[in-house]
Structure formats: C-alpha cells, structure tokens
Amino acid sequence: MHIDSGDTTWVLVAAALVMFMTPGLALFYGGMVRAKHVLGMLMQNFFCLGLVSVLWAAAGYSLAFGGDNAFVGNFAFAGLHHAVRVAPAGFALTIPPLLFMAYQMMFAVITPALITGAIADRMRFNAWVWLLTLWSLLVYSPVAHWVFSPSGWANRLGALDFAGGTVVHINAGIAALACVLVLGRRQGWPNRPMPPHNLPLTMIGTGILWFGWFGFNAGSALAANGLAVQALVNTHLAAAAAMLSWLVAERAKQGHATTLGAASGAVAGLVAITPCAGYVGGMAPILIGAIAGIVCFFAIDLKHRFSFDDSLDVVGVHLIGGITGSLLLGLFADKSVNPAIVHEGLFAGGGVRLVWFQLVVVVATLAYSFLMTMLIIKVLDKVLPGGVRVTEEDEEAGLDLTQHSEVGYSLLT
Amino acid sequence: MKLVVAVIKPFKVDDVKAAVQELGMQGLTMTEVQGYGRQRGHTEVYRGAEYTVDFVPKIKLEVICEDGEATSVAERIIAVARTGKIGDGKVWITPIDDVWRIRTGEAGSDAL
Numbered sequence: 168m169h170i171d172s173g174d175t176t177w178v179l180v181a182a183a184l185v186m187f188m189t190p191g192l193a194l195f196y197g198g199m200v201r202a203k204h205v206l207g208m209l210m211q212n213f214f215c216l217g218l219v220s221v222l223w224a225a226a227g228y229s230l231a232f233g234g235d236n237a238f239v240g241n242f243a244f245a246g247l248h249h250a251v252r253v254a255p256a257g258f259a260l261t262i263p264p265l266l267f268m269a270y271q272m273m274f275a276v277i278t279p280a281l282i283t284g285a286i287a288d289r290m291r292f293n294a295w296v297w298l299l300t301l302w303s304l305l306v307y308s309p310v311a312h313w314v315f316s317p318s319g320w321a322n323r324l325g326a327l328d329f330a331g332g333t334v335v336h337i338n339a340g341i342a343a344l345a346c347v348l349v350l351g352r353r354q355g356w357p358n359r360p361m362p363p364h365n366l367p368l369t370m371i372g373t374g375i376l377w378f379g380w381f382g383f384n385a386g387s388a389l390a391a392n393g394l395a396v397q398a399l400v401n402t403h404l405a406a407a408a409a410m411l412s413w414l415v416a417e418r419a420k421q422g423h424a425t426t427l428g429a430a431s432g433a434v435a436g437l438v439a440i441t442p443c444a445g446y447v448g449g450m451a452p453i454l455i456g457a458i459a460g461i462v463c464f465f466a467i468d469l470k471h472r473f474s475f476d477d478s479l480d481v482v483g484v485h486l487i488g489g490i491t492g493s494l495l496l497g498l499f500a501d502k503s504v505n506p507a508i509v510h511e512g513l514f515a516g517g518g519v520r521l522v523w524f525q526l527v528v529v530v531a532t533l534a535y536s537f538l539m540t541m542l543i544i545k546v547l548d549k550v551l552p553g554g555v556r557v558t559e560e561d562e563e564a565g566l567d568l569t570q571h572s573e574v575g576y577s578l579l580t
Numbered sequence: 581m582k583l584v585v586a587v588i589k590p591f592k593v594d595d596v597k598a599a600v601q602e603l604g605m606q607g608l609t610m611t612e613v614q615g616y617g618r619q620r621g622h623t624e625v626y627r628g629a630e631y632t633v634d635f636v637p638k639i640k641l642e643v644i645c646e647d648g649e650a651t652s653v654a655e656r657i658i659a660v661a662r663t664g665k666i667g668d669g670k671v672w673i674t675p676i677d678d679v680w681r682i683r684t685g686e687a688g689s690d691a692l
Contacts, residue, residue: 360631362624421625431627467627480627 168254171261177391178262178270184382185273189216189280191375195430196284198368199479201361204288205575207566211283211295218296219276222303227275228268230308232256235318239309244268257317261390270386271311278307278335284479285343288353289562292570294547294555301543302342306536310338314528321531325509326524327500329398330387332442332493333532340486341533343477345540349548350556352476354563361478366426373430377406380437384444397504398444402437405456409436412460428464435463435484439492446496448504455499459491493529497522581676581689582650586641587613587669588661593639599660600643603653606692609642619667638669644679644692 193212200208219227229244232255244250250268254260260267279299290298313319314326314334321333328334353361363369384402388395413432414424439459440452447455467483470476477483500512500521510524511517548555556562561569568574588596593610600608614635621634645653654671662668681691 357629360633362626362631417628421628423625425625427626471629 169261170263171390173391174261174389175263175266177395178266178386178389181382181386182266182270182273184379185270185277185386186216186379188273188376188379188383189213189277191372191379192277192280194368194372195376195434196287196369196372196479198365198370198372199284199363199427200287201565202364202576203565203567203574205364205567206571206573207292208283208287210292210571211290212280214296215276215280215299218299219279219303220272222300223268223272223275227303227308228271230304231271231275231311232268232316235316236312237318237320237323238313240312240316255316267389270389271315274331274335274383275303275307275311278331278339279303279342281336281339281481281485282343282346285477285481286346286350287478288566289350289556290346291551291553291555291557292566294551297547297551298346298544298555301547302540305543306338306342306539307334310334310532310536313531321528324524324527325521326528327446327496327508327521328442328493328528329445330384330441332438332489332496333528336438336441336485336489337493337529337532338536340482340489341537342540343481344475344486345537346544347475347477347482349541349544352474353478354559356476356478357471357474363427369430370426373433377433377437380406380441384441388445394445394505397448401444401447401452402440404452405436405440405443405459406433407436408453408456409433409439409460409463412457413464416461416464431467431480431484432460432464435459435488438463438485438488439495441489442493443496443499446501446505446508447499448501451499451501455492455495458495459488462491463488490529493525494522497525581679581692582645582647583674583676584641584643584645584650584653584657584671585674586654586657586661586671587615587638588641588657589663589667589669590637590639592661592663593641595660596641596657599656600641600653603649603656605643605645605649605653607644611640611642613638613640617667617670636667644676646689646692 193209197205197208224247226245229242230240232240233243234241235256251265254264279302311334313321314328380402381399385395385399388398410429410432413428417428418424436456436459439455463484466487467480498513500508501515502508502511510521512521614637616634621636624631650673657671679691680687
C-alpha cells in the first residue's frame with residue numbers, strides 16, 4: 168500500500184472539518200427551539216460525539232466496513248485491532264486505514280444527530296441515549312455498508328452516492344419521521360406559537376455547517392486531487408444557488424427574504440449536492456442547488472398538510488433534499504468528471520439506467536431505515552420506564568431544567 | 581407628590597430622558613416592558629409558519645415629582661415622545677402618599 172502524504176494531510180484536515188459539523192448542527196438547531204429547550208437540543212447533538220465515537224471504534228466501523236458481505240460488515244475490525252494497517256475490502260487507499268476509520272467516524276457521529284431536529288423538545292435524554300446506541304449499530308452501519316463499501320449491494324449495483332445522500336440524509340430523514348410518528352406532536356403544536364428563540368445561533372451554526380461540509384464532500388475524494396477540488400466547488404455552488412432559490416420562493420410567497428430562509432436554503436443545497444459532489448461538474452451543481460432550494464421550501468409545508476410535528480424540518484430539508492440530490496444525480500452524473508462512474512446520467516447520454524438504480528437504493532434506504540427505526544423506538548417506548556417521551560409537566564418546564572438540571576440563559580446572576 | 585408614568589417607544593428613551601433632566605428632575609426609572617394598545621402586535625413568519633405577536637416591546641418610565649411639576653413633566657414627555665404614528669404610548673399621573681430616601685431616611689419632598 169502506497170501512503171501519499173498530500174492525501175493523508177487533506178483527509179486529516181477533512182476529518183477535523185466534519186467533526187466540527189456536529190457542534191455546528193447543534194447551534195443550527197439550538198437557535199430554532201424555544202429558550203427552555205436549548206440545552207436539551209445542544210446536548211442531544213453534542214452527546215453524539217461522545218457515544219457514537221466510542222461505539223464506532225468498538226463495533227460500528229467494523230459493521231460498516233468489515234468483510235465483503237453485500238448487506239452488513241462483520242467484526243473483523245471490532246476494537247480497531249486490524250483497522251490500523253488493513254484497508255477495508257475493495258478500497259485502494261492512499262491514506263492510512265486508521266485515518267479512513269477516523270474520517271468515517273465523523274459521518275457516523277453527525278448522521279443520528281440530524282434526527283434531533285425532528286424530535287425537538289420532547290424526548291427523554293435517557294431514551295435518546297438508547298435510541299442513538301441502537302440506531303448507530305443497527306441502522307447506520309448496515310446502510311453505510313450497502314452504499315460506501317465496494318462490496319455493498321448498492322455499490323455493486325452501480326448506484327452512486329459520493330458523500331452520503333442516502334447513507335446520511337435520507338437515512339436520518341426517514342428515521343426522523345419514524346421517531347416523530349411514535350413520539351407525537353409537541354404540546355400545543357401547531358396552534359401555540361413556537362418561534363425560534365435565537366436565530367443568530369442558527370446563523371452561526373449554518374456557517375459552521377457550510378464550512379465543515381467542504382470536509383464532508385471534498386474529503387470524500389479521499390485524496391488531495393482534482394476530484395476533491397471539483398467536489399469543493401460543487402458543494403459551495405450548490406449551497407449558494409439553493410440559498411438564492413429558497414429566498415426567491417420565500418419572497419414571492421410570503422413577502423420577505425428571511426435569515427432562517429437563507430440558512431435553510433443553504434443547508435438544503437448542501438444536502439442535495441452531497442451524493443453528487445464528486446460526480447457532476449459545470450453548471451450542474453448550480454442547477455441541483457437551485458432545484459433543491461425550491462423543492463425543500465415547498466416540502467417544509469408537508470408537515471402541516473399531514474399534521475406531523477417534524478419540529479425543525481428534518482424531513483423537509485434532509486429527507487426531501489437527500490432524495491432530490493440522489494435522483495438528480497441520475498440525470499447529471501458525468502464520466503468526464505469522475506471515471507469511476509459505471510453508468511452515466513441521463514443528460515450525459517447514459518439513458519435512464521442510473522436513475523433507476525438511484526431510485527432502487529433510495530427506496531431500499533427509506534424502507535429499511537423507517538422500519539428499523541420504528542421497531543427500535545417502539546421497543547424502547549415499551550421497555551424504558553416512563554417511555555421515550557417526557558411527561559407533560561416536564562415538557563412544559565423545558566428539557567434544560569428537567570433533563571439536565573441546568574438553564575441556558577440566566578439573566579440575574 | 582405625584583408619580584408620572586410613561587410608556588413610550590424604545591427608540592425615544594434617550595430624548596425623553598434628556599428632556600426630563602432639563603426640567604430638573606433628579607431621578608428616573610426605566611423598565612423594558614411589553615404590551616399592546618390600539619396598535620396591537622405584529623406578525624412574524626418562520627419557515628412559513630405565521631405567528632401573531634400581540635405584545636410589542638415598549639419602555640416604561642417613572643418619575644416622582646412635586647404636585648406642581650407633574651403636568652409639565654407629562655407635557656414634555658408627550659412633546660418629545662410623539663411621532664404622530666400609532667403606538668406612541670401613554671402618559672399618566674398618579675398621586676403618591678409618601679416617599680423616603682433609603683440612605684438617609686429623609687421623607688417627602690426632601691427625598692426627591
């Protein structure tokens with residue numbers, strides 16, 4: 168195995184960038200909840216860095232990248248014994264295998280953290296700990312194996328997902344929906360006003376996410392090369408175009424361009440470009456971003472239409488944005504950008520084959536993640552004393568005080 | 581003695597403070613308050629969800645003064661705090677039974 172120092176340097180940096188996204192996501196969500204729940208939200212996110220990292224080292228990495236089974240990994244890398252020098256099956260790495268493990272760890276951390284936006288303000292912390300544990304091992308690792316491991320069935324099929332449109336965004340988005348259906352709505356939703364308590368926090372979080380996303384997408388090239396550059400440019404342009412298209416739609420429909428709209432649009436673009444980042448070029452990222460911004464802007468209304476309290480629009484932005492990006496890749500995937508593409512997209516002359524493969528993997532991810540998450544949270548609701556949801560009284564008092572014995576803001580000290 | 585209470589638009593607070601000082605008033609207390617009158621509230625929109633906010637931020641000022649000064653204080657506040665648009669606020673005067681300065685124990689006019 169040849170270790171390239173330039174590649175290694177870049178992926179080291181990219182791993183740190185992706186790590187920073189989880190606290191960024193915490194702020195993005197934290198600003199959107201009411202003041203009495205802010206620490207609850209920050210903690211559910213930040214805690215992922217603690218628990219998921221340890222789980223990943225112990226077994227999660229191995230379940231995602233060990234062995235060459237089509238559906239799930241094995242325990243070959245459990246405890247990281249062999250992960251130091253042995254690359255996972257099918258990878259021709261030019262970076263130390265342990266760095267690949269570390270880089271993928273940051274993906275495993277942020278993916279379940281995305282779910283917290285949907286379940287805001289009403290899950291017991293203890294229930295979150297158990298959900299996080301089981302979801303990481305039983306849902307994240309297998310789906311990561313299908314798509315990211317060269318031996319996974321989705322990868323073998325020829326479906327494309329550069330940095331996790333299915334594994335990260337669709338997976339977390341549909342899991343969020345399952346959680347919401349079991350947890351139920353926040354008390355008073357949708358009649359009682361629940362405006363964001365601190366949009367400046369949300370803007371800081373959005374900036375950190377955007378910054379970290381360069382590591383997420385450009386790092387997924389696993390090399391410091393032209394493909395990484397293309398992924399970085401695509402990532403930035405998609406976020407920019409999606410911010411613009413969201414704001415235009417918002418201004419036309421509601422009369423104002425809002426900061427929350429700018430933040431939401433940028434994130435929608437980042438989500439949609441994630442699967443496409445290393446497979447498209449030219450103006451495609453701008454088109455993909457612009458489409459995602461508008462689609463997601465209208466998708467956040469789904470929760471009102473179907474009356475499910477996806478509190479901070481994880482379904483509207485991550486699920487719908489992830490599906491949008493994954494399917495658009497079936498149109499835009501271009502071999503001249505990345506020769507590793509087996510089937511080109513429709514617009515590159517590859518016919519509808521790739522669209523079909525993308526659809527298959529999207530549907531499989533939706534089905535598996537939804538059913539497994541539903542099963543996990545229903546079992547937890549039965550098994551855990553007190554169930555998964557806080558009492559009405561605690562919900563009213565806020566997660567900060569009742570789950571963590573703290574308050575986010577104290578004006579008189 | 582009288583207590584002059586004014587609820588005004590927050591951006592007028594510096595002008596009103598200066599005007600009240602010019603009249604020779606030795607003290608003034610301000611509080612950030614929220615409320616509504618005929619102006620009612622406003623609408624906020626977050627990701628398409630519209631919220632009607634009934635309570636508008638205002639500043640409440642309180643000045644204690646001699647009986648003879650109260651009307652001129654109130655009139656100065658009205659003159660300075662007025663924009664002519666809805667939401668300018670209210671001023672009112674109430675009687676005070678007695679007042680003490682805590683540091684010295686002085687009472688009545690000496691405490692002002």
